[in-house]
Amino acid sequence: MKKIVLFFALLFAGAAFAQSENINNYKYVIIPEKFDFFKEANKYNLNNLTKMALEKYGFTVLYTNQQMPAEVALNRCGALYGDLINDSGMLTTIVSIVLKDCTGKVLFTSEKGKSKQKDYQKAYYEATRIAGASLADLNYQYNGAVIAVPATPTPAVPQATAVATNSNSTATATATAVAVVPVPVNNENQLFAQPITNGYQLVDTTPKVVLKMYKTSQPDSYSAQGDGKNGVVFKKANEWFFEYYQNDKLVSEKLNIKF
Incomplete structure (x- = not known):
């Protein structure tokens, strides 16, 4: 029985060590200004508290x-x-702090911080403080590693082109107004969204900044600029599109974005 207990103790210790070693490869932690379970930014000062807990144990x-x-x-x-x-x-009130890599893989989950305080602010503060204290178990120390840009087999991002056909060229030439024809352009290449001030920049695997998109008053809708194009990026049916005018034609370019 003692041998079994010792085996599992060594197993868990080894897993914790490997986990800590992985996290030591990273200098930075990026956190949202608003957690998903609240409607407003930094509710109860929890985002600042989480930031301070991570900084206390050495993260930037x-x-x-x-x-x-x-x-x-x-x-x-x-x-x-x-x-x-x-x-x-x-x-x-029960909360825990998680750390993920860029693929969404969870590298660390803290101890669950629990509180039975009736006041919500006090309860969340106490629970978050307890969860943050378990970051000490990581023994975190950045080792100076440089994480490589992820590779992908997909080709470079092609430039979208607009194509319009019209069997009646005479009518087209004499028309006083140019019809707007949306031209869908499928783009299966992976782009990575990197936060910038007031929005994101989309980077391919070169890495090259392909597009910059800036927040508007509408959710999932951004003004966008890139490669001499000005337009909008928006989400439709869980897919992202970049729309802009080219030669008086509306081009709708499908984007494969990973946030």
């Missing part, structure tokens, strides 16, 4: 709306992505 923490350092701006996989998970029930 950035918000998604901050200007990114060059090594992260050119490679979103050069940072970890932090979040606060809410598992609260009717009588108990």
Whole structure:
């Protein structure tokens, strides 16, 4: 029995060590300015509290709306992505801190912080503080590693072109107004969204900045600029599109974006 207990103890210790070693490869952690389970940014000061907890144990923490350092701006996989998970029930507030890599793989989940305080602000504060304290178990120390830009077998991003056909060229020539013809352009190439001030920049695997998109008052809708094109990027039926005018024709380019 003692041998079995010792085996599992060594197994868990080895897993924790490997986990810590992976996290030591990262200098930066990026966290949102608003957690998904709240409607407003930094509710109860939890985002700041989570940031301070990570900084206490050695991480350099950035918000998604901050200007990114060059090594992260050119490679979103050069940072970890932090979040606060809410598992609260009717009588108990329960949260935990998670750290993921750029693919969404969870590298660390903190101890669940629990509080039975009746005041929501006090309860979330206490629970987050407890969860943050378990970051000490990582024994984090950045080792100076440089995370490589992820490779992909897809070719470089082609330039979208607009093509219009008209069997009656005479009518076209004499028309006083040019009809707007949307031209769909499928684009299966992977683009990585990197946070910038007031929006994102889309980077291919070169890495090259293909497009910059800026927030508007509408959700999932951005004004966009890139390669001499000005238009809008928006989400439709869970897919992203870049629309702009080219030679008086509306071009609708499908984008494969990974946030």
